[in-house]
Amino acid sequence: MTISLEDAVRGVTEKIAITCLDTCSSCGGTGAEEHSKLMTCDACGGTGQVRMQQGFFSVAQTCRKCGGSGQIISHPCKTCGGQGRVEKRKTLSVKIPAGVDTGDRIRLSGEGEAGLNGGPSGDLFVQIKVLAHDVFERDGKHLYCEAPISFVDASLGGEIQIPTLEGKVKIKIPEGTQTGKLFRLRGKGIKPVRGGSTGDLLCRAVIETPQNLSKQQKELLKEFNKSISGNSKQNPLKEEWFSKVKSFFDN
Ligand SMILES: [Zn+2]
Ligand SMILES: [Zn+2]
Incomplete structure (x- = not known):
């Protein structure tokens, strides 16, 4: 979230819209239609793993069909396709405390993506970026x-x-x-x-x-310059610099 320096200093409540995976309301996150049964996965025979032949070696891989659980749902939920989660766009109110700086993270408990198989939701972290200011x-x-x-x-x-x-x-x-x-x-x-x-x-x-000085202003400055030039008390930096440069060339 990008905020102004003023908001970062005073704190602000801002709305953000995010797209994330939320628990499917049709199946409550189980991924199964009502009266659906769990069946042994036919791709891996219930082991959750399939063996692949690669040259001399046989490599075990997680079964894609059941995701390694060894079981599949007889009638997957039509809304989420058996995933138990659906993409949802939600608008959240984020309370940004006063004094935050670029790189600070604000945690919104339980506002992350829904857990697998109806599990608890994760957290949402909002990363703060404070915009450059015209004056400060x-x-x-x-x-x-x-x-x-x-x-x-x-x-x-x-x-x-x-x-x-x-x-x-x-x-x-x-x-x-x-x-x-x-x-x-x-x-x-x-x-x-x-x-x-x-x-x-x-x-x-x-x-x-x-x-863009006028002729008269320039005359005044020239007059002023005559009165000041060569005065080491009035132009200490300039006089010191000149004497340093002079001794550098003289040596
Ligand atoms: Zn569902
Ligand atoms: Zn399987």
């Missing part, structure tokens, strides 16, 4: 997202909005925030289905370079 990436109980931040906001610091599963929250970002900085929002991740503490939301800052 999941890693276990933690959620990851990215927040684009203008280079001005990143430089001056301020408030930005971060999406969470319960809506947007405002957080403060410090002056000089760089791309890749992770802001951790504790407890805004996922509560695991098997218990334990709720995970965190980690938001990665991505500083955006402005595009």
Whole structure:
């Protein structure tokens, strides 16, 4: 069953339609018409096995006619052809608990295929697959997202909005925030289905370079650039990188 991340986090009840072998209602799973008798299988003489000659060897194989039981039904059920089971399409309601992840399996007791000869039904396992989300990436109980931040906001610091599963929250970002900085929002991740503490939301800052600037904006930036260039306190990464590259070529 494929579900959205929101449904996986909050839990959901979903309907699924499956086709499976169910007990034949005409014969109650016995495979026999009323007043039918069990007779000794004529193909194997009641042993349940037939011998096949293969070169020098004689190999015993399960009798196909009686399925190894050695007995056949005199009047097989017309509905199921003596199988005792018929294919049925059924719709089931599956309760998916909050916190499930891809690969988790939900067991529905007795909703599997009917047993042979009217035996008890097996279980149905529903395997969960959680769809990729537009905003959040999941890693276990933690959620990851990215927040684009203008280079001005990143430089001056301020408030930005971060999406969470319960809506947007405002957080403060410090002056000089760089791309890749992770802001951790504790407890805004996922509560695991098997218990334990709720995970965190980690938001990665991505500083955006402005595009399609006007002539005036470009002039302002050039002016600004003159004031900043060569200043190792204001551009530490760039100045450090330049000096590393320089010493590499000088040696
Ligand atoms: Zn039947
Ligand atoms: Zn047989």
